[in-house]
Amino acid sequence: MKYCKNCGRMLEEGAAGCPVCGCPAGMGAAYCGACGEKQIAGSAFCVHCGAPTGAVPAPRRARSRYAAAAFGIVTGAYGVHSFYLGNIGIGIAQIAITLLAYGLVIFGLLPAFAGLMLSGLWGFIDGVRILVGDIKTDAAGLPLRQWNE
Numbered sequence: 001m002k003y004c005k006n007c008g009r010m011l012e013e014g015a016a017g018c019p020v021c022g023c024p025a026g027m028g029a030a031y032c033g034a035c036g037e038k039q040i041a042g043s044a045f046c047v048h049c050g051a052p053t054g055a056v057p058a059p060r061r062a063r064s065r066y067a068a069a070a071f072g073i074v075t076g077a078y079g080v081h082s083f084y085l086g087n088i089g090i091g092i093a094q095i096a097i098t099l100l101a102y103g104l105v106i107f108g109l110l111p112a113f114a115g116l117m118l119s120g121l122w123g124f125i126d127g128v129r130i131l132v133g134d135i136k137t138d139a140a141g142l143p144l145r146q147w148n149e
């Protein structure tokens with residue numbers, strides 16, 4: 001650690017803290033410890049030299065498990081639960097299947113109930129898997145929030 005991460009002053013090698021601001025070495029996130037440049041708040045890497053700042057990104061609020069399950073069971077055909085959880089590609093695929101199923105029904109190639117099955121089944125299964133805890137995290141790996149959280 002060569003610079004105080006709180007005030008940006010250069011530190012003595014092996015100093016336990018900053019003599020100017022009293023901040024313990026390694027604490028603070030306002031300045032880069034490697035080059036002493038001012039940092040953007042919350043940035044994980046120095047904008048100047050690329051060194052890790054040690055700043056922990058602000059925790060994102062977890063998504064609700066029950067909302068995700070309800071979206072999957074009720075509106076799963078439109079991929080709403082997938083978009084909610086950040087699985088954009090899967091959500092688009094679910095919409096595409098739904099449009100395909102509607103097309104097949106409109107052109108009489110598929111009975112209407114079979115079209116509903118085809119379009120809604122994937123989302124429905126996703127919703128049930130979220131409900132029973134088989135799917136526990138969102139696309140970013142953040143655990144889903146429980147009913148009482």
Ligand SMILES: [Zn+2]
Pocket residue numbers: 004005006007008009018019020021022023
């Ligand atoms: Zn300092």
Ligand SMILES: [Zn+2]
Pocket residue numbers: 032033034035036037046047048049050051
């Ligand atoms: Zn730096």
